[in-house]
Amino acid sequence: MPATIRDVARASGVHISTVSRTFSAPHLVNPETRNRVLASAESLGYRPNRAARALITGRTHNIGLIIADIANPFFPPLIKAAESQARQRDYHIFIADTNEDPATEEDLVHALAKQVDGVLLCSPRMSNSLIEQLSREVPLVVINRQVTGLPAVVMDVGQGARLAIEHLTGLGHRDLALLAGPRGSWTSREIRRSATAAARAAEATLTVLGPNPPTEDGGLGMAEQVRRTGATAVLTYNDLMAIGLMEGLDSLGLRVPLDISVVGIDDIALSRLTRPKLTTVATPTAAAGRTAVDMLLQHDGAASARTGRGRSGSTDDRRTTAQVTLQTELVIRDSTGVGPAAPLRRSGPAAPAEPGPHSHPDPGHAAAATPDVVAS
Amino acid sequence: MPATIRDVARASGVHISTVSRTFSAPHLVNPETRNRVLASAESLGYRPNRAARALITGRTHNIGLIIADIANPFFPPLIKAAESQARQRDYHIFIADTNEDPATEEDLVHALAKQVDGVLLCSPRMSNSLIEQLSREVPLVVINRQVTGLPAVVMDVGQGARLAIEHLTGLGHRDLALLAGPRGSWTSREIRRSATAAARAAEATLTVLGPNPPTEDGGLGMAEQVRRTGATAVLTYNDLMAIGLMEGLDSLGLRVPLDISVVGIDDIALSRLTRPKLTTVATPTAAAGRTAVDMLLQHDGAASARTGRGRSGSTDDRRTTAQVTLQTELVIRDSTGVGPAAPLRRSGPAAPAEPGPHSHPDPGHAAAATPDVVAS
DNA sequence: CGAGGGACTGCAAAGGTTTGCAGCAGAAGT
DNA sequence: ACTTCTGCTGCAAACCTTTGCAGTCCCTCG
Numbered sequence: 001m002p003a004t005i006r007d008v009a010r011a012s013g014v015h016i017s018t019v020s021r022t023f024s025a026p027h028l029v030n031p032e033t034r035n036r037v038l039a040s041a042e043s044l045g046y047r048p049n050r051a052a053r054a055l056i057t058g059r060t061h062n063i064g065l066i067i068a069d070i071a072n073p074f075f076p077p078l079i080k081a082a083e084s085q086a087r088q089r090d091y092h093i094f095i096a097d098t099n100e101d102p103a104t105e106e107d108l109v110h111a112l113a114k115q116v117d118g119v120l121l122c123s124p125r126m127s128n129s130l131i132e133q134l135s136r137e138v139p140l141v142v143i144n145r146q147v148t149g150l151p152a153v154v155m156d157v158g159q160g161a162r163l164a165i166e167h168l169t170g171l172g173h174r175d176l177a178l179l180a181g182p183r184g185s186w187t188s189r190e191i192r193r194s195a196t197a198a199a200r201a202a203e204a205t206l207t208v209l210g211p212n213p214p215t216e217d218g219g220l221g222m223a224e225q226v227r228r229t230g231a232t233a234v235l236t237y238n239d240l241m242a243i244g245l246m247e248g249l250d251s252l253g254l255r256v257p258l259d260i261s262v263v264g265i266d267d268i269a270l271s272r273l274t275r276p277k278l279t280t281v282a283t284p285t286a287a288a289g290r291t292a293v294d295m296l297l298q299h300d301g302a303a304s305a306r307t308g309r310g311r312s313g314s315t316d317d318r319r320t321t322a323q324v325t326l327q328t329e330l331v332i333r334d335s336t337g338v339g340p341a342a343p344l345r346r347s348g349p350a351a352p353a354e355p356g357p358h359s360h361p362d363p364g365h366a367a368a369a370t371p372d373v374v375a376s
Numbered sequence: 377m378p379a380t381i382r383d384v385a386r387a388s389g390v391h392i393s394t395v396s397r398t399f400s401a402p403h404l405v406n407p408e409t410r411n412r413v414l415a416s417a418e419s420l421g422y423r424p425n426r427a428a429r430a431l432i433t434g435r436t437h438n439i440g441l442i443i444a445d446i447a448n449p450f451f452p453p454l455i456k457a458a459e460s461q462a463r464q465r466d467y468h469i470f471i472a473d474t475n476e477d478p479a480t481e482e483d484l485v486h487a488l489a490k491q492v493d494g495v496l497l498c499s500p501r502m503s504n505s506l507i508e509q510l511s512r513e514v515p516l517v518v519i520n521r522q523v524t525g526l527p528a529v530v531m532d533v534g535q536g537a538r539l540a541i542e543h544l545t546g547l548g549h550r551d552l553a554l555l556a557g558p559r560g561s562w563t564s565r566e567i568r569r570s571a572t573a574a575a576r577a578a579e580a581t582l583t584v585l586g587p588n589p590p591t592e593d594g595g596l597g598m599a600e601q602v603r604r605t606g607a608t609a610v611l612t613y614n615d616l617m618a619i620g621l622m623e624g625l626d627s628l629g630l631r632v633p634l635d636i637s638v639v640g641i642d643d644i645a646l647s648r649l650t651r652p653k654l655t656t657v658a659t660p661t662a663a664a665g666r667t668a669v670d671m672l673l674q675h676d677g678a679a680s681a682r683t684g685r686g687r688s689g690s691t692d693d694r695r696t697t698a699q700v701t702l703q704t705e706l707v708i709r710d711s712t713g714v715g716p717a718a719p720l721r722r723s724g725p726a727a728p729a730e731p732g733p734h735s736h737p738d739p740g741h742a743a744a745a746t747p748d749v750v751a752s
Numbered sequence: 753c754g755a756g757g758g759a760c761t762g763c764a765a766a767g768g769t770t771t772g773c774a775g776c777a778g779a780a781g782t
Numbered sequence: 783a784c785t786t787c788t789g790c791t792g793c794a795a796a797c798c799t800t801t802g803c804a805g806t807c808c809c810t811c812g
Contacts, residue, residue, distance in 0.1 A: 002489075002490070002513075004797090004798060004799090005798065005799065006798080014761075014762090015761065015762045015763080016762095016798090016799080016800095017761075017762065017763075017764095017799095017800080017801080018760085018761060018762080019799095020798095020799065020800060020801085021760095021761090021800090021801090024799090024800070024801095025800095025801095028759090028760075028761090029760070029761080030759080030760060030761085033760080033761085045513070047486065047489065047490055048490075048798085048799075049431075049490050049797090049798055049799070050490055050491055050799095051427040051428075051430045051431050051436065051490070051491065051797090051798080051799095052427075052431055052767090052797070052798035052799045052800090053798080053799055053800075054427045054767095054799090055425075055427050055428055055431060055766090055767050055768065055769090055797090055798080055799070055800095056766070056767050056798085056799055056800050056801085057767095057799085057800065057801095058767085060427065062470075062491075069456075070452045070455050070456045070459070071452045071453055071456050071645075073449060073452075075452075076446045076447045076449075076451075076452055077447055079446050079471070079473075080445075080446045080447050080473050083446070083471060083472060083473050084473065084475075087472070092470055092472070092487070092488070092491065093470065093471055093472070094438075094468055094469065094470060094471075095455070095459060095469055095470075095471040096459060096463070096468070096469070097455075097456050097459050097460065099460075110423065111468070112468070113378075113423070114378070114423055114424075114425050114426055114427070115426055115427065115438075115468070137378075137421075216645070216649070243649055247649070269447075269592070270449075270646055270649065273592070273619055273623070273646065273649075273650055274649055274650065274651070275650070275651035380767090380768060380769090381768060381769065382768080390791075390792090391791065391792045391793075392768090392769080392770095392792095393769095393770080393771080393791075393792065393793075393794095394790090394791060394792080395769095396768095396769065396770060396771085397770090397771090397790095397791090400769090400770070400771095401770095401771095404789090404790075404791095405790070405791080406789080406790060406791085409790080409791085424768085424769075425767090425768050425769070426769095427767095427768080427769095428767075428768035428769040428770090428797090429768080429769055429770070430769095430797090431767095431768080431769070431770090431796090431797045431798065431799095432768090432769055432770045432771085432796070432797045432798095433769085433770065433771095433797090434797085
């Protein structure tokens with residue numbers, strides 16, 4: 001039913017190869033002929049069949065995007081940016097949701113491999129070694145994870161977590177808690193590492209709770225445990241958990257930020273809308289989506305050259321497997337306030353280097369629940 | 377590099393057609409042979425090339441999903457459900473974001489047409505006639521819009537709007553406002569029509585403001601105008617606008633629900649998290665996504681027979697272009713309170729069973745809106 | 753005037769798979 | 783023993799493009 005290249009050739013009285021060239025290499029065909037072909041194509045409503053083209057060129061002009069959970073508001077801006085960027089380069093996006101399940105992740109890479117020129121692996125939960133293995137099957141760009149030898153774009157959550165902890169200790173909090181993210185999350189590991197170090201440097205205690213599902217419920221359910229730690233300030237793996245936690249704390253009668261401060265990570269749109277408004281670490285998700293697409297396409301050799309933000313990593317031999325790190329920043333809103341350790345000292349936050357009761361910031365001791373994440 | 381059907385054939389000592397049949401029609405090949413082929417395929421990591429298959433079968437096993445704005449929290453649950461449902465049927469999803477732009481919508485349908493077996497058009501902004509025209513190019517299922525002759529799944533927002541208005545007038549509000557949605561939105565028209573009728577029936581005034589962008593800012597920016605109408609209760613096109621509106625009202629010194637009541641539509645996850653929690657009309661978005669996929673696939677003839685929710689319409693000749701209507705329901709939370717017209721009647725908000733304004737709890741009557749499913 | 757070259761265009765193979773048809777062996781029926 | 787199935791497998795065309803190669807025509811240069 002749909003017009004093929006042959007119909008156009010017949011209608012315009014040329015060979016199919018001329019039609020083909022009219023579209024894929026216009027400069028090779030006589031302007032007059034070209035116009036005739038174009039006219040026929042137009043009137044027949046002809047559009048090249050990308051599947052057939054893919055068969056012979058080997059390039060599908062499609063990109064796969066594998067996401068842990070589309071419904072998590074962290075991702076849509078990233079998806080949107082990636083889709084837009086891809087389309088600008090005449091690529092289309094396959095999307096797939098893994099429900100945070102590593103096995104599904106693997107299946108999806110396989111399933112998509114033959115249909116796309118590359119896959120964007122977004123916040124993967126599977127092991128690094130598996131990722132490396134899969135990357136031999138199809139070009140991969142990893143988002144929110146570093147795996148050696150593979151192009152990646154990560155947000156500098158380590159720095160973000162440090163800023164958050166410093167913000168908190170600066171406000172006088174000495175007993176902190178961290179709500180970790182899901183098992184297998186590189187980001188969660190980063191946050192934990194950096195937060196622990198920052199807390200130690202400020203001589204504050206940090207109790208790590210988790211792993212937890214990175215959802216509102218994941219935060220809500222931990223309210224009781226958070227209270228039990230006696231922490232006066234909490235950093236969470238993401239905003240969703242922070243918001244859930246605030247709910248939970250609220251129903252426990254604890255007021256934010258009066259009784260306890262809460263800091264999230266991501267700065268999703270929602271965090272501006274809660275009461276109190278959430279103090280959080282802003283991550284450039286849209287930029288990450290764009291950058292990842294560009295990295296994939298440039299590696300792919302097909303796309304334009306310019307990459308954009310972030311200085312690229314070390315230039316290998318040929319395969320310049322860049323790892324881009326995007327900066328984060330602390331956005332202070334209303335969910336954080338002065339801690340109990342600095343009662344009437346002054347109005348402002350600071351109250352820094354107090355010797356304090358020399359608490360052990362030992363994470364091993366803190367992790368009552370279970371160790372957060374095991375290195376893979 | 378990747379193994380082809382020919383490699384497998386060679387490795388297992390059979391003809392490629394046998395390999396093909398092993399995968400697409402296993403019952404036609406001797407179990408012994410089949411196992412041998414399967415083994416070779418496994419060890420070679422062979423996966424059928426879907427592009428090549430599509431070329432000959434004409435079925436890509438892909439579905440296009442065109443969305444007005446991925447970042448609008450209304451859509452992700454729908455996307456997620458659609459993707460999951462599709463994958464279960466061995467289909468993959470192309471996603472595309474139109475940025476609420478009708479022209480982009482059309483382009484995307486064209487661009488996707490050759491790559492998919494059908495397109496889900498989600499909350500389209502273009503004209504009905506254009507949609508009909510496009511439907512001749514590729515099978516279409518429309519979501520959140522009714523266009524004659526095309527399969528569609530819509531949420532019964534008309535009924536939802538009526539319930540919302542009745543809720544408001546039941547609380548004693550007599551001066552109402554409606555924040556309409558974007559131009560071209562079928563849903564917005566439906567809401568307006570139904571809300572107007574309901575207000576008239578309750579002898580209340582309803583001021584319609586709009587069209588507006590369906591975003592938080594769209595609501596926020598209208599706060600001043602809403603106040604100027606003197607309305608004591610507002611229904612908005614969606615939750616996002618309601619939330620923005622509450623922000624705006626707040627900064628105007630108006631308190632929700634004491635000074636003014638607000639009702640949203642959609643019941644996005646966010647609406648449970650605002651303060652006050654938002655009263656809203658819940659729309660079954662996930663079900664809509666699943667249903668739409670099923671309708672497309674069943675029409676497509678490829679998918680399994682069972683359709684799921686909503687009994688299908690009368691079987692026309694062949695093309696049973698069903699239009700499924702999904703029920704909505706009012707979720708009363710904290711953003712609505714008694715109106716000025718019913719000052720000290722009682723303390724509680726709802727003023728429920730009260731014979732009052734003649735509320736029909738009759739479900740049969742409630743469904744009077746439209747029968748669940750209409751066959752066209 | 754002849755050779756060389758440039759600008760187009762046509763030819764045909766190739767890419768990986770599906771599928772109608774034909775072939776083959778062995779079993780069952782008469 | 784001869785036919786008729788049945789169950790399985792091979793053959794080759796077809797799907798729609800792209801692309802290296804070769805051919806044609808005409809123009810330019812020597």
